[in-house]
Amino acid sequence: MANPLTALRALIATELADVYTTLPGEIVSYDGVFAIVRPTIAKQLTNGDILTPPQIVRVPVCWPVGDVNGAQALITVPLKPGDPVKLSFCARALESWLDGHNGAPNDPRQFDLSDAFATPMVRPGTMTADTENVSVQYGPATLKLSPAGDLTFNVKKWTVNTDQGTVNGPLTVNGLLTYTEGMKGSGGSGGATIEIDGNVDFRNGTLTHDGKDVGKTHRHPYDGGITDEVL
Template sequence: MLQEVTAEIEKTAKAVVNEIHTALPGEIVSFDGATATVKPIGQYVTSDGVSLSYPTITEAPVCFPYCQSAGVGIAFPVKKGDSCIIIISEVELDAWRSGAASEGSLRFDLTSAMVIPGLLDGGSDAAVRATKQNAVIVTGGDTEVIVSGNGCEINAGSTIFKVSDSGVNIEGNVTVVGDVKVGSVSFKNHTHTDSIGGKTQKPE
């Protein structure tokens, strides 16, 4: 009798736990710039012991490193097929979304999912180099920005711009629209004193 009660309690506990969702990997199905539709990876087990695929989750808010009050942050593309982390809120998101009180009492439910894009299943070359160089590396196609204790480098293929404690170094062509000043001397409007004490014309 005691064993039967224990087994029944264990079964009930497992059924409850199986309905508590915390975090799981997922795949982006679509993204509209504000919310994402995501597909959790893996399966869950029902109280009857049946394994089922997770349902697709819609209108999940996406987390970016961004400060809304200051309007400062980083945004990057989120595309169909990208991996992500799906985090399930302990409380419903109604109050956070609209300020209205929650109408239900669902906790750890898939309907209250939030998404962090950028989960890597195989790492990346930029992450490896950033770790080795103790640097922040921002990549965009063939262009990248590297910020480290040695300074900042912008690498755009054949053009490289480096800023360090020793100064600025540019490899490649430079085109300036406007004026360039060295100290207070204008590159466009400066003149020289000629051999008889007069002033030369401005550069053309």
């Protein structure tokens, strides 16, 4: 007579063979809504045969997302074929939920291979995380936020589109400052002061003071003793 405990263990193992919890996978394709994902670890059967896992279609990808007062917030990264993901398998069938319904599913299956969520991940050995700062990186571009509150980003080119921009504090520009629609300043605790240490090359325009052209008549005492005739 077979050992009842052995028979029970065999039955449990047989049932668990079709229960999925978490598996590594890789992207086959992604359209920004659903992904097709392939689990990357095959199953070995009791007879030694290897069962290659099938592709899973209509896999929702997990991104940080929220909706505050109707303003949707979403953070994503590009996904291409071969990118690694973590597959988490749902305790209920997902078809109804994927179609926008929250009712009970029509299929009683649980932890099935077809009911997966995908979360992008880093495969160990391919990249190293920054262990000191909050970090965002994409190719050669990086953004670092330190525990002290310092923000540093390195990019080849950056563009800001805004209706109004404000910098509260001193601003240092280590490079050429170029503007296209003029420069204007007023107020401040010390008044509107511009200090330039170096040469000033004024071209293609009129230099005025209180609406008067001083570009042609302005002279200094050491320029032959002629003072400004307009100011």
